Amino acid sequence: MKRLEKRLISTFLAFVLLISNATIIHAEESQYENYDTATEGGVTLKVEWNDPVLGQETTFHVSATGGSGNYIFRMEAPSYTDPDVLSYESVADPSRGEWLNYTEECSSHDYTFTMMASGTYNFRFYVMDKAANMNYLRTNTFIQVSSPNYPSVNSIVQSAVAQCNAETDRSDYAKALWLHDWLLNKLDYDKSLKWSSAESALTRGSGTCQSYESAYSKLLTAAEIENAETRDTYDGHTWNAFKIDGEWYQVDCTWDDSNDDWYKFDERRLYFGLTDELMSLAHPGHAKIYTAAGYATRSTSLANNYFVKSGEAAKWVTSYKDRIQENLNAGKTQFSITADNAAYPPSIYGIQNGIIAYVMNTTDWYVNGKKVDLVAQTNGAQFDFTVPCTEHKWDEGKVTTEPTCEKEGIKTYTCKNCQTTKTESIKALGHNYSKEWTTDQEATCQQEGSKSHHCTRCDSKKDVTVIPKTSHTYSNDWTIDKAATCTNEGSKSHHCTRCDSKTDVTVIPKTSHNWDPGVITTKATCTKDG
Incomplete structure (x- = not known):
């Protein structure tokens, strides 16, 4: 009876445990609302998740079955595209950090990610089962999300451009500057170097230089301003170029995003509207980029530079005017002035002084009421100035290219005051033909010759005249051309003394045989002759 009771109790407990296990399995299967799978080589990778809520973490439960049971997992950096657009951009830098690392061996792993914009996100998860020789198996999952509280990247861009148009005169320069400042106010540099997209810039407020470049490009494009990416592979950096009034300009939003106040100008706009040469002072690798064949956004103008357009650069020039004018009034045509910002780092004073020199060269300068052309150039931490003469005093000149019979020469004159040079042509000499x-x-017996009058200075000739062939001069002596033999006739002729021609070809008869005494080849017998 006790044994029966024990069996009944054991059976009851087993039944309860079975029900309990079934309940747990059912609970696990219903824990997630969505799933995606991929199968290959006997291994199945499964990804499960609940319906995502924008702005909140979504958990992705990644597991595998089959194979050896010893799995390692990895999540790739997710990518994003706006609604109804097939143009995915990696939200984070796929070449850094967590996106490269596999887990330790396990049966499952949970990943989390927060989606921040309406649109479509692409998630890719990987499993590796080395023991089962499964080195690559991946799911490829697309998740559409939407919420009025989390607009798409394109909606954010369009809203910003609409506000820009309402608050500016809608000139390309004004729009480019407004959008530049708007982006800098919205975004902070991601020192972890994780986020690298327009999505992260405009929804998370964080990103690397790639985020600044990508977001600003979308803003410029929506504002109908032609733009391009400038990628400096030598310095590992990227920024934008935009085209205004037919000219390209360089702008680095990342380096402009600064709260520093170290210098006496607006540091948040130092890199707005630069030439390639000035941008390469901050990013030396760019010098190799813009000088390479095929570079498409060559930037040489400062007309739409921020400090030029705002008039601040003209104020900088004002501090140099008295010193410049003093040298001009003294009649100097070449002089130098130390820059006021010589204590700044070279990359900073180099850019500022390049802008100052541009304004100096577009400013009117006068000496004794007469306008002069002042040329200013930067030279390290100083400006070098050149003033062309108002009245040149030329030397006697020097022949720098000799004239020939057919080509003009060049004579160069140098100003005794400013070393400026000018040139004049020297007439070609013309040919001087000899009378001889x-x-x-x-001429030969077989070919005509020629004669002409030659130029005494070059190889030119004129009056080319034919010299007739000469006559043959035959020798009176016979020349044996072929000796006669006993079996063949020979020949003889009179030869020309100047060529191979011959005449009076005559046959030489065959010669007679000259027999030897003979040799007995067969002996005679009594009955037969030998």
Whole structure:
């Protein structure tokens, strides 16, 4: 009876445990609302998740079955695209950090990610089962999300451009500057170097230089301003170029995003509207980029530079005016002035002084009421100035290219005051032909010759005249051309003494045989002759 009771109790407990296990399995299967799978080589990778809520973490439960049971997992950096657009951009830098690392061996792993914009996100998860020789198996999952509280990247861009148009005169310069400042106010540099997209810039407020470049490009494009990416592979950096009034300009939003106040100008706009040369002072690798063949956004103008357009650069020039004018009034045509910002780092004073020199060269300068052309150039931490003469005093000149019979020469004159040079042409000399004939080719018995009058200075010739062939001069002596033999006739002729021609070809008869005494080849017998 006790044994029966024990069996009944054991059976009851087993039944309860079975029900309990079934309940747990059912609970696990219903824990997630969505799933995606991929199968290969006997291994199945499964990803499960609940319906995502924008702005909140979504958990992705990644597991595998089959194979050896010893799995390692990895999540790739998710990518994003706006609604109804097939143009995915990696939200985070796929070449850094967590996106490269596999887990330790396990049966499952949970990943989390927060989606921040309406649109479509692409998630890719990987499993590796080395023991089962499964080195690559991946799911490829697309998740559409939407919420009025989390607009798409394109909606954010369009809203910003609409506000820009309402608050500016809608000139390309004004729009480019407004959008530049708007982006800098919205975004902070991601020192972890994780986020690298327009999505992260405009929804998370964080990103690397790639985020600044990508977001600003979308803003410029929506504002109908032609733009391009400038990628400096030598310095590992990227920024934008935009085109205004037919000219390209360089702008680095990342380096402009600064709260520093170290210098006496607006540091948040130092890199707005630069030439390639000035941008390369901050990013030396760019010098190799813009000088390479095929570079498409060559930037040489400062007309739409921020400090030029705002008039601040003109104020900088004002501090140099008295010193410049003093040198001009003294009649100097070459002089130098130390820059006021010489204590700044070279990359900073180099850019500022390049802008100052541009304004100096577009400013009117006068000496004794007469306008002069002042040329200012930067030279390290100083400005070098050159003033062309108002009245040149030329030297006697020097022949720098000699004239020839057919080509003009050049004579160069140098100003004794400013070393400026000018040139004038020297007329070609013309040919000077000799009156004497020059035999260019001797005539022969078989070919005509030629003669002409040659120029005494060059190889030119004129009056080319034919010299007739000469007559043959035959020798009176016979020349044996072929000796006669006993079996063949020979020949003889009179030969020309100047060529191979011959005449009076005559046959020489065959010669007679000259027999030897003979040799007995067969002996005679009594009955037969030998």
